[in-house]
Amino acid sequence: MYAINQGFIENNVLKIINDTKWKLALEYTKIGFWEFDLDSNNVFFSNQSKNILGYEDVDTFGTNINDWNDRVHPDDRKKYFQDFQDHLAGFKPMYENEHRVKCLDGSYKWVLDRGKIVEFTADGKAKRIIGTHTEITNQKVAENKVIESLNIATEQNNKLKNFAHIVTHNLKQHVGNFESLLDFHEEAETHEEKEELMQHLKTLSTSLTKTINNLNQVVSVQANNNKKTERIYIAKEINNVLKSLDFVINESHTTVINNINEKYFIYYNLSYFESVIQNLLTNAIKYKHKDRNPVIIINYTFRKDAIDLIISDNGRGVDLDKFGKDIFGLYKTFHHNDDAEGVGLYLIKNQIESFGGQISVKSKVNTGTTFTITVTNR
Numbered sequence: 001m002y003a004i005n006q007g008f009i010e011n012n013v014l015k016i017i018n019d020t021k022w023k024l025a026l027e028y029t030k031i032g033f034w035e036f037d038l039d040s041n042n043v044f045f046s047n048q049s050k051n052i053l054g055y056e057d058v059d060t061f062g063t064n065i066n067d068w069n070d071r072v073h074p075d076d077r078k079k080y081f082q083d084f085q086d087h088l089a090g091f092k093p094m095y096e097n098e099h100r101v102k103c104l105d106g107s108y109k110w111v112l113d114r115g116k117i118v119e120f121t122a123d124g125k126a127k128r129i130i131g132t133h134t135e136i137t138n139q140k141v142a143e144n145k146v147i148e149s150l151n152i153a154t155e156q157n158n159k160l161k162n163f164a165h166i167v168t169h170n171l172k173q174h175v176g177n178f179e180s181l182l183d184f185h186e187e188a189e190t191h192e193e194k195e196e197l198m199q200h201l202k203t204l205s206t207s208l209t210k211t212i213n214n215l216n217q218v219v220s221v222q223a224n225n226n227k228k229t230e231r232i233y234i235a236k237e238i239n240n241v242l243k244s245l246d247f248v249i250n251e252s253h254t255t256v257i258n259n260i261n262e263k264y265f266i267y268y269n270l271s272y273f274e275s276v277i278q279n280l281l282t283n284a285i286k287y288k289h290k291d292r293n294p295v296i297i298i299n300y301t302f303r304k305d306a307i308d309l310i311i312s313d314n315g316r317g318v319d320l321d322k323f324g325k326d327i328f329g330l331y332k333t334f335h336h337n338d339d340a341e342g343v344g345l346y347l348i349k350n351q352i353e354s355f356g357g358q359i360s361v362k363s364k365v366n367t368g369t370t371f372t373i374t375v376t377n378r
Contacts, residue, residue, distance in 0.1 A: 032133035049133045054104035073100035110140040174208045200247045207244035229267045235260040241277045252285045254294040266375050272351040279348050284313035307377050312370040318363040
């Protein structure tokens with residue numbers, strides 16, 4: 001009996017000494033440690049763990065088993081608890097989790113939390129777990145800066161590609177219109193017809209000059225690494241686009257109804273806005289239904305913080321069940337037009353999203369298509 005008691009005492013003394021050693025070692029490295037006793041449902045936090053949160057002078061911190069749990073950031077809690085339960089269940093050999101935890105002053109710090117079961121009950125269940133807390137806030141800040149830099153680089157690269165497509169797509173539209181007008185001019189038989197076509201050419205020339213100026217503005221915007229916006233009166237700018245497309249609209253016998261209230265405006269990049277509207281209108285004309293003249297209706301809904309521009313046509317429509325996931329993809333085409341390139345909708349989506357907007361589409365084959373552009377109004 002004496003030998004058994006002596007051995008029991010010696011084992012516990014060694015355990016206390018060993019525990020003290022690793023606890024002291026962690027204190028010197030400024031790594032906090034914690035211990036959870038599942039039998040008594042008690043948790044212990046070292047001074048360094050408390051210090052991370054600013055609770056080093058608060059003796060009551062840790063008396064409640066959820067003192068740490070309740071301070072974990074709401075967005076991190078699900079994984080925090082799941083990782084711990086996975087270790088208890090034996091799915092993971094060690095518990096490890098990175099999470100934000102709320103400090104005494106209300107700020108959040110990032111903590112790397114690790115732990116491992118060190119004692120089991122007779123039936124093999126977890127009895128005692130010890131672990132460490134390491135503050136990694138500076139590391140996370142550095143990581144976020146790297147991610148932010150990569151995002152900026154990616155965005156700039158996308159802008160460059162986007163701009164290149166704008167140039168080729170928009171200028172090609174103007175060149176095509178010039179060629180058509182010149183052909184009609186050569187075929188015109190009367191002086192009046194030639195004079196009328198010459199007026200169209202002048203209008204188109206003015207529009208081309210404006211497009212080039214706007215594209216030059218895009219270059220300046222991207223070179224200055226900012227997104228220049230200005231107050232744009234929506235109805236007015238849409239009418240300007242309609243004027244530049246006057247010849248195409250007349251030749252295709254298109255009816256365009258602009259129902260936008262003249263007083264409504266947004267803060268947006270003018271060249272992007274014009275490009276979006278021009279592409280949607282020309283697409284509606286290009287993909288008109290063979291049995292009817294195109295009708296395009298431009299409506300809106302106004303909310304406190306956003307406005308929806310709704311552009312509907314009565315054209316061929318698109319089978320969204322078949323092509324919906326690719327409709328805004330680059331070089332994705334859904335009709336058999338020889339001049340279809342699959343660039344326009346890709347440009348539109350990128351131009352809208354680059355200013356925090358969204359675009360959605362509803363379409364029915366042989367009925368028509370409706371695009372809804374949501375632009376924040378602030």
